[in-house]
Amino acid sequence: MNKRLMALLSVVTIVGSACNATAPASQAPASQPAATTGASQPAASAEAVKLVVWPRNYTLTQDPPFQPVTKTWEAAHPGVTVELSGAPYDPQFQRIELSQAGQISDVPDIVQLDNIWLGQFTEEKILANLDSYYASWAGKTDILPAYADSTKWNGSQQAVWFYSDIRLLIWNKDVFKKAGLDPEKGPATWDDVMADAQAIKEKVPGVVPVGFPAASQEGTVDRWYPYLYMTGSNILSPDNKTAVFNDAGGQKAVQFYVDLVNRGYASKDLLTQEADAVSASVFSGKYGMMLATVGSGLSDRPEGMTAEQFKATIGAIVPPICAGCQQATVAGGWMLGITEKSTHKDLAWDYIMAVTDGAQMVPFEDQFTRVPVRQTGLADPSKFATDPYFGESAKAAAVAHFPPFIAKYTGMIEFIWTGIQKAVNGDLSTKDALDEAANSVNTLLATP
Amino acid sequence: MVRRVVARATPWLLLVAPLVLLFLFLLLPYLLTFYYSVTGATIGHLSNVPLVGSANFQAVLTSRNPPFPGVLFVTAAFTVGTLVGSLVLGTVLALALYTVPAGRRSALLAVYLIPWVIAGVVIGYTWKLMYDPEIGLANTLLEAVGVSPVSWLSDRATSIAALVVANVWAGYGIVLLVISAALANVPPNLILAGQVDGAPVARIVRRIILPAIRPAVLLAALVALVGGLNTFDLIYAMTKGGPLYQTETMALEMYRLTALKGSIGQGAAVTVILFTISLLLAVIYVVLWRREARKWT
Numbered sequence: 131m132n133k134r135l136m137a138l139l140s141v142v143t144i145v146g147s148a149c150n151a152t153a154p155a156s157q158a159p160a161s162q163p164a165a166t167t168g169a170s171q172p173a174a175s176a177e178a179v180k181l182v183v184w185p186r187n188y189t190l191t192q193d194p195p196f197q198p199v200t201k202t203w204e205a206a207h208p209g210v211t212v213e214l215s216g217a218p219y220d221p222q223f224q225r226i227e228l229s230q231a232g233q234i235s236d237v238p239d240i241v242q243l244d245n246i247w248l249g250q251f252t253e254e255k256i257l258a259n260l261d262s263y264y265a266s267w268a269g270k271t272d273i274l275p276a277y278a279d280s281t282k283w284n285g286s287q288q289a290v291w292f293y294s295d296i297r298l299l300i301w302n303k304d305v306f307k308k309a310g311l312d313p314e315k316g317p318a319t320w321d322d323v324m325a326d327a328q329a330i331k332e333k334v335p336g337v338v339p340v341g342f343p344a345a346s347q348e349g350t351v352d353r354w355y356p357y358l359y360m361t362g363s364n365i366l367s368p369d370n371k372t373a374v375f376n377d378a379g380g381q382k383a384v385q386f387y388v389d390l391v392n393r394g395y396a397s398k399d400l401l402t403q404e405a406d407a408v409s410a411s412v413f414s415g416k417y418g419m420m421l422a423t424v425g426s427g428l429s430d431r432p433e434g435m436t437a438e439q440f441k442a443t444i445g446a447i448v449p450p451i452c453a454g455c456q457q458a459t460v461a462g463g464w465m466l467g468i469t470e471k472s473t474h475k476d477l478a479w480d481y482i483m484a485v486t487d488g489a490q491m492v493p494f495e496d497q498f499t500r501v502p503v504r505q506t507g508l509a510d511p512s513k514f515a516t517d518p519y520f521g522e523s524a525k526a527a528a529v530a531h532f533p534p535f536i537a538k539y540t541g542m543i544e545f546i547w548t549g550i551q552k553a554v555n556g557d558l559s560t561k562d563a564l565d566e567a568a569n570s571v572n573t574l575l576a577t578p
Numbered sequence: 579m580v581r582r583v584v585a586r587a588t589p590w591l592l593l594v595a596p597l598v599l600l601f602l603f604l605l606l607p608y609l610l611t612f613y614y615s616v617t618g619a620t621i622g623h624l625s626n627v628p629l630v631g632s633a634n635f636q637a638v639l640t641s642r643n644p645p646f647p648g649v650l651f652v653t654a655a656f657t658v659g660t661l662v663g664s665l666v667l668g669t670v671l672a673l674a675l676y677t678v679p680a681g682r683r684s685a686l687l688a689v690y691l692i693p694w695v696i697a698g699v700v701i702g703y704t705w706k707l708m709y710d711p712e713i714g715l716a717n718t719l720l721e722a723v724g725v726s727p728v729s730w731l732s733d734r735a736t737s738i739a740a741l742v743v744a745n746v747w748a749g750y751g752i753v754l755l756v757i758s759a760a761l762a763n764v765p766p767n768l769i770l771a772g773q774v775d776g777a778p779v780a781r782i783v784r785r786i787i788l789p790a791i792r793p794a795v796l797l798a799a800l801v802a803l804v805g806g807l808n809t810f811d812l813i814y815a816m817t818k819g820g821p822l823y824q825t826e827t828m829a830l831e832m833y834r835l836t837a838l839k840g841s842i843g844q845g846a847a848v849t850v851i852l853f854t855i856s857l858l859l860a861v862i863y864v865v866l867w868r869r870e871a872r873k874w875t
Contacts, residue, residue, distance in 0.1 A: 220837070227622040227840065254622050336712065346820040399711045401732045401821030416712055541839055548643055551822050570643065 179210045181477055184226065184238040186464065187216030194494035195293070195485055203484045210477060223247060230256045230471075239472035240482060243289065243465050245280060246348070249535035252283040257467040260287045263479045269504075272488065277503045280532040281465060290482050293491060293500040294463030296526045297356050298446045298519065301326075301419035302412050306445070309333045309418070316419070316447035320386055323419070323450050327395035330418045339395040341408040341417035342387060344554055348540075349405030350547040352460060352533075353421045356449040357383035359458035359531045365546075366534045366575075373571040375546065376564035382452065384553050384560045391554055401551055413444065421449055423462070437516050446519035448526045461501070461530035501527055538574055545570040611853075614846035621840035634847035644823030644831070653807070653827040655738050656745070660806030663746030665799055668753025673783060675754075676761045687758060694751025702815025705744035706731070709816075731817050734824050741825055745812055749805045753798040760794030761787070793870055800863055807856065828852045 189196055200212050215238075217225055226241050228234045243251060251257045264270055264287040270278065273291055281289045303313035309329040317323040327339035343349045355365070363379025366372065374380070390396040400408065411417040435443070449459050466486060468478045484490070488504045495502050496516045501523045502508050508527060514520040533539060549567030552558045558566065615634055617627040639646045671690055675683050693701065708715045709730035717727040730740040764787055772782040788795070810829040813819065819826035819834065826834070828848055836845025 224621060224837070228624075231622050231624045233624050256622075338712070344821070346818055346823075397711065397729070399729050399732050402817055544839070545643065548822065551820075555822060557822065 183240040185242040190216040239478045250537040253537040272504045289465035289467035291503040292464045300422045305418045339418040341420040343405035344400040355460040360455040373568035376568035441518040459526045542571045615850045619842035634843040657806035659742030664750045664802040668750040672757035691751045698811035701748045702812040756798040760791040764790045
């Protein structure tokens with residue numbers, strides 16, 4: 131009997147452990163950060179109203195952008211309270227999806243969304259159409275045209291820009307000094323990158339001249355897109371139905387990475403490195419330079435590093451361009467949207483207007499080197515004294531591109547980064563790697 | 579009469595709460611996993627989902643990114659590596675500790691068990707630093723003996739081995755614990771008899787100690803096997819299954835499909851496949867266990 135019992139327990143142990151280890155994804159959402167909803171009560175009601183806002187977690191640990199304005203706004207709206215519930219990146223996406231699916235009972239009125247989620251959230255009817263609000267919003271003309279267009283889906287406004295980040299090339303000034311290069315002058319062209327990398331390789335042993343993220347993550351494609359766009363290429367065709375990143379421009383952009391590796395200026399170890407890790411390595415002097423996100427440039431500086439020390443350590447410039455190419459970069463960032471399920475849409479819009487107001491956002495943008503999405507912000511560099519490279523960010527904002535806002539974007543980028551990885555690793559030629567990736571993307575786009 | 583009914587019902591009443599919990603948190607997720615594996619469920623669409631038959635299994639098995647045989651190979655290599663490594667290291671350490679006086683043995687055992695109680699993520703990040711191509715301890719040691727640096731986690735030839743080493747370090751503790759407990763029950767007379775007969779240490783270990791602790795070795799092997807098969811946190815912290823899926827195990831594949839791609843159906847299909855493999859291993863284990871049990875009787 132005991133033996134049988136032990137055998138039975140063993141079976142349960144093996145099978146149960148296997149399932150427990152792999153099954154929780156379908157259960158995990160239940161443990162996402164929770165927020166109680168008050169969205170079921172109409173705004174006009176005399177009863178207390180709770181506006182549920184789901185921002186990113188880090189925005190709640192600092193005063194701007196939410197804390198001071200929320201108190202002021204609540205004071206101006208008696209009977210209305212704002213409940214702020216933060217979450218990290220992936221859980222933020224998951225909880226919004228799960229709320230829409232009804233798998234968690236919490237229903238937010240306002241969500242903070244990465245700009246790459248806009249298409250998916252709109253197609254899934256998570257986000258409410260904001261055209262009627264935009265129609266009477268005087269401040270809309272202040273939003274930079276490229277940014278204003280990027281909150282649209284099928285011609286309709288679906289969100290309001292919150293804050294942005296932009297890709298610039300950053301370099302370590304100490305490494306440049308040791309290599310005999312001008313520490314105040316970054317490479318303006320791809321040829322300059324190669325020349326500077328050669329100097330670093332020759333004169334600064336132990337330092338990898340160039341870094342770029344090449345791990346299996348969104349940052350890999352995000353940092354590659356500027357090189358793609360500057361060749362005149364694009365990710366998808368204008369109707370967003372076919373991949374075009376495998377054209378001559380796309381191949382040129384990937385070949386740039388391959389050449390860096392083949393010449394010994396970059397290491398295949400980058401295949402395991404995410405953008406933040408590469409950025410940290412430029413700060414520490416392990417890498418000489420990289421295309422980084424400004425917004426995670428100064429704000430991600432090591433603990434205790436002042437803005438002055440940052441300026442003394444790191445240089446930043448608009449992305450270097452190839453011969454015959456046009457200046458281009460990629461912007462990303464965060465928007466605020468009102469959920470279709472919200473029963474307090476007017477209040478939600480009012481709150482969004484208060485939070486995203488240009489004057490209210492400036493201290494946040496200055497402190498965390500975010501790029502203003504408003505023309506009045508960009509026009510007044512004196513308010514952004516903390517960011518020594520505000521001028522470069524402003525230049526970059528004028529040539530910023532955004533990835534396509536389609537529901538399948540988050541699914542298709544895995545094929546693109548895999549293509550880049552295969553080319554960098556030498557598994558396939560640049561053309562074959564991108565063609566394979568494009569075929570996979572086209573198959574995905576064609577799937578209903 | 580009432581007293582008899584209460585007496586009969588009491589065990590069942592006591593069992594109700596755990597049985598309900600067991601159903602809710604163990605059986606129901608299993609059943610849901612099986613159900614989702616034949617549906618088109620996604621993270622944003624979990625109710626009223628269409629039945630898609632074996633489409634999820636076909637998609638997983640014919641996937642090119644990554645090819646499923648590759649995932650299976652990585653899972654097998656990682657699990658076998660972990661099993662063998664943990665078993666050997668844990669057993670050797672237990673035998674070594676067995677030669678130490680009892681007082682010191684307990685203290686040393688506690689020290690050797692430290693890696694086992696550290697969270698997998700912490701161990702993962704620690705080993706990731708050790709394998710860092712520029713500043714890592716592994717390459718520093720290689721350079722000290724004149725060997726060129728190795729790209730431990732990005733090179734296809736070394737990445738799985740590097741993960742296995744880290745996982746063995748993380749998991750040998752449980753083997754050590756089980757074997758140490760079994761060694762404490764080996765009759766000293768048998769060992770003494772061997773020593774009196776002049777048998778060398780290796781022969782005493784091979785002929786007396788190891789046969790005496792075979793059931794414990796079998797149990798430790800089971801635990802190490804399950805540990806290897808289910809490892810997620812350590813691999814995720816070190817490589818996230820990359821680069822180019824070359825360290826993608828089935829546990830990571832399930833996570834990638836479910837949590838990152840949002841395809842609950844395909845993630846569940848991977849889970850069902852893993853479940854089936856686990857079941858086969860369980861059957862093999864039971865056969866071995868019964869064979870062993872017959873020897874005891």
